Amino acid sequence: MTGRGKWSEVDSYFARTLIGSDAALDDALAANSAAGLQSIDVSAPQGKLIHLLARMSGARKALEIGTLGGYSTIWLARALPDEGRLITLEVSARHADVARRNVDRAGLGDKVEIRTGAALTTLPKIEAEGLGPFDFVFVDADKTNNAAYLEWAVRLSRPGTTIFVDNVVREGEVTDAASRSPDVVGVRRMFELMAREPRLSATAIQTVGAKGWDGFALAIVS
Numbered sequence: 001m002t003g004r005g006k007w008s009e010v011d012s013y014f015a016r017t018l019i020g021s022d023a024a025l026d027d028a029l030a031a032n033s034a035a036g037l038q039s040i041d042v043s044a045p046q047g048k049l050i051h052l053l054a055r056m057s058g059a060r061k062a063l064e065i066g067t068l069g070g071y072s073t074i075w076l077a078r079a080l081p082d083e084g085r086l087i088t089l090e091v092s093a094r095h096a097d098v099a100r101r102n103v104d105r106a107g108l109g110d111k112v113e114i115r116t117g118a119a120l121t122t123l124p125k126i127e128a129e130g131l132g133p134f135d136f137v138f139v140d141a142d143k144t145n146n147a148a149y150l151e152w153a154v155r156l157s158r159p160g161t162t163i164f165v166d167n168v169v170r171e172g173e174v175t176d177a178a179s180r181s182p183d184v185v186g187v188r189r190m191f192e193l194m195a196r197e198p199r200l201s202a203t204a205i206q207t208v209g210a211k212g213w214d215g216f217a218l219a220i221v222s
């Protein structure tokens with residue numbers, strides 16, 4: 001076996017070996033599928049990576065842009081201390097409902113607030129309410145607005161904030177400056193901003209796995 005099948009097999013091996021079965025996460029994926037949500041959540045190894053990065057950075061307040069059914073939300077919320085708080089933003093009321101149930105079932109209801117609406121509408125409210133700065137920001141919504149989400153992540157940050165942006169490789173299309181795909185254009189704009197924003201030190205890593213060929217960008221605010 002080669003290619004995607006093998007990448008999936010390796011992901012399953014890592015998940016089995018290093019993560020194991022987890023009722024709340026498994027139930028969340030089953031509930032997402034039952035509700036007809038697309039299977040575009042992070043993989044288990046990616047979820048664990050985000051969890052570990054948040055723990056390593058000592059995050060107490062986290063912001064997630066793009067909730068879906070709350071799979072990554074559960075990973076991230078579990079990285080926060082008891083008094084920690086995660087605000088997650090989701091445009092679809094249907095996705096937010098599924099996520100609410102998944103997060104509550106995982107016993108994280110008190111830690112997680114789900115805000116429904118387009119993130120570019122809810123982010124200014126979060127700022128106006130003085131809910132920042134956040135210690136960890138996970139950007140995983142529509143890719144067209146990625147540059148604007150990065151701008152907001154920096155705006156709602158403090159020195160030391162970690163920013164993780166998912167799905168930045170697009171099966172290699174990210175290098176295509178002539179691409180007309182709105183997702184690719186959005187990701188490239190995000191990278192341009194990441195490169196020129198003096199407060200950010202960043203890198204990006206390509207990945208293969210159960211979700212195909214993609215990757216993430218990782219930045220710290222100074």
Ligand SMILES: C[S@@+](CC[C@H](N)C(=O)[O-])C[C@H]1O[C@@H](n2cnc3c(N)ncnc32)[C@H](O)[C@@H]1O
Pocket residue numbers: 040041042065066067068069070071072073089090091092095117118119120140141142
């Ligand atoms: C890739 S999924 C998120 C996956 C989730 N982070 C996980 O790994 O479990 C992207 C989500 O962003 C939501 N979304 C799309 N456009 C949005 C917007 N403008 N504002 C907020 N959420 C948006 C979609 O409805 C979808 O649920």
